[in-house]
Amino acid sequence: MSKKKIYYYCVKLYSDVTKKEISYKKIKVIFNKIFDSYSKQNKNIRSLSLNQSEISITMDILENNENYLFGRIGKVKDNSSMQIREYGTLSSDEVLSRKDTMKKGVELCSYFIYNYEDGILGYVKSQSVPDAYIFNNITKYSKKYYTEINPIPNPSAYKKLFKDGSILSRITFTVPVPDTQVLRDKEMLGLDREQIRILEQTNTKYITLIVKNENRRFLTNVKEDIINIIKSFLRKEKEYKDIKITGSGNDFNSRDFDLKEQVFYYNIDVKDYDTENHQKIALDIERKGKIYKEVLKESYENNKDDLLILTNRYN
Incomplete structure (x- = not known):
């Protein structure tokens, strides 16, 4: 896909x-x-x-x-x-x-x-x-x-998650790295010395963090908590490079809400190939x-x- x-x-x-x-x-x-x-x-x-x-x-x-x-x-x-x-x-x-x-x-x-x-x-x-x-x-x-x-402007799409029955499953955000000392926080990032050395040489500018629960478990389905979490990220929007909230509701399946994106878009998965005898076969243009x-x-x-x-x- x-x-x-x-x-x-x-x-x-x-x-x-x-x-x-x-x-x-x-x-x-x-x-x-x-x-x-x-x-x-x-x-x-x-x-x-x-x-x-x-x-x-x-x-x-x-x-x-x-x-x-x-x-x-x-x-x-x-x-x-x-x-x-x-x-x-x-x-x-x-x-x-x-x-x-x-x-x-x-x-x-x-x-x-x-x-x-x-x-x-x-x-x-x-x-x-x-x-x-x-x-x-x-x-x-x-x-x-x-x-x-x-x-089509859509600065408030995330408000679909403010409704009863919504579920917050993941938060993904990218923050600037003002100092490579951040990479040395072993308890937080778990990087070894060699990894830190290489990353410092690459002049790392950003780190992307993903907040999620164990597989198939959501973060929260409490309406007030979802609202407070999203609003807290919006208050600090300028401090982040990217902010994506993943969730679902009674009237829509799981989707990403990009808090930095100001136009309406929708994520889709498109099949790329068929499988025959355990081999991937590219789809013809008609299919x-x-x-x-x-x-x-x-x-x-x-x-x-x-x-x-x-x-x-x-x-």
């Missing part, structure tokens, strides 16, 4: 003539006209170029129905330092021939889901892949409209797309009420 983060954004629609915001409910019709006119059909998938300058970026439309637009964003990657190897013979070959590079490319990709009814975009952030703002490039094909992507679709839809439904409140988009 790979751990990923889905970040959520509010999508606004504007008139290119008046520059005034208009109803995002029109986005579905606008997008469909663009897809019909400018996308290219490849088997069961439509693809639309979202190129930026000379960088090749493509959106694959994997599903487009009354409720959702689900797809994949791919960005070309330089493959000059990559090769293909046959492990049985250890022979190697180039990823693409010189001739193929004139018309093909290797891409890194990520997935997104857009809810037409609510005007909310969920985007899986991945390294070296364009951020969610590339979504604005869809309307570059329109002469009448343009979209604006805004991160991976189906898995992401299921996970992104489930994530959206789990967070829908919170997202609608934060964006003031209750119908």
Whole structure:
């Protein structure tokens, strides 16, 4: 399983003539006209170029129905330092021939889901892949409209843990190390001399501490204690580099609440491979797309009420 983060954004629609915001409910019709006119059909998938300058970026439309637009964003990657190897013979070959590079490319990709009814975009952030703002490039094909992507602020998500029935299971926080003498506290850190010597040479700046109980046991389920613990960390927020609280409640499963993160995101686990005869088999791109679709839809439904409140988009 790979751990990923889905970040959520509010999508606004504007008139290119008046520059005034208009109803995002029109986005579905606008997008469909663009897809019909400018996308290219490849088997069961439509693809639309979202190129930026000379960088090749493509959106694959994997599903487009009354409720959702689900797809994949791919960005070309330089493959000059990559090769293909046959492990049985250890022979190697180039990823693409010189001739193929004139018309093909290797891409890194990520997935997104857009809810037409609510005007909310969920985007899986991945390294070296364009951020969610590339979504604005869809309307570059329109002469009448343009979209604006805004991160959904969520500075108080942790308050879900203030409700009855909540459980606090783990606290993870990172503190600066003003002096390497801190590393010599054997009772606290349990480091031996050699470990301390090496760490002192690396010019250690931070230490991450994890507070948790024995396996499968939570820290506390007492509402007042949970509130006091979280508030105590918030009072000293500037003293920490990172603060994450892990907990669950009656209406949500265990999740992390990042007290330093100011935008709405949701952690997901995505399957990377199948197992056959005790061997890991990489998923093909079609199977991976189906898995992401299921996970992104489930994530959206789990967070829908919170997202609608934060964006003031209750119908």
